[in-house]
Amino acid sequence: MRGEELAHHGEQVVERQEERLAQRDRHRLLRRGQRRLKFANVKGAPLDLAIDRERHARIRYELSLRGLTFAEIARRAExxxxSxxxxxxxxxxxxxxxxxxxQALATRPEALFPDRYPANSGEGT
Known part of the structure; x- marks a missing residue:
C-alpha cells in the first residue's frame, strides 16, 4: 500500500507543478501582449477595450519630450x-x-486612440 500512496503523491506533485507553470505562462502572456477587458457600456452591451502597453509607453515618451507627465495632465483635467x-x-x-x-501631444483623440474611434462612414478624411 505504501508504494501506491507514494505514486499517488508523486502524481499530485507533478499536477501542481504543471498547474503553476501553466498559470505563470498565462500571467506572462497577459503582461506581455495586449489584454482585452470587457466593460458594460450605457446600453448594457459589452464594450471590448484593448490594453496597449506600447501605446501607453509611446504616450508617456511623447509627453516627456514636451516636458509633461501624466501627473501634469491629471492636474489639468482635475x-x-x-485615471x-x-x-x-x-x-x-x-x-x-x-x-x-x-491636445498635449498636438493631435486628435482619433489619431491617438484609433481603436476607440472607428471611422464614420460617409465622412471625409
Missing amino acids: VSVS VSAVSLGKSRSARIELMLA
Whole structure:
C-alpha cells in the first residue's frame, strides 16, 4: 500500500507543478501582449477595450519630450494620475482625458486612440 500512496503523491506533485507553470505562462502572456477587458457600456452591451502597453509607453515618451507627465495632465483635467494612466493603457475610457492627452501631444483623440474611434462612414478624411 505504501508504494501506491507514494505514486499517488508523486502524481499530485507533478499536477501542481504543471498547474503553476501553466498559470505563470498565462500571467506572462497577459503582461506581455495586449489584454482585452470587457466593460458594460450605457446600453448594457459589452464594450471590448484593448490594453496597449506600447501605446501607453509611446504616450508617456511623447509627453516627456514636451516636458509633461501624466501627473501634469491629471492636474489639468482635475483627475487622478491613475485615471490618466488607465485611459492611456486602455483600461478605461474618458473622452475628456483622451482629449487632454491628444491636445498635449498636438493631435486628435482619433489619431491617438484609433481603436476607440472607428471611422464614420460617409465622412471625409
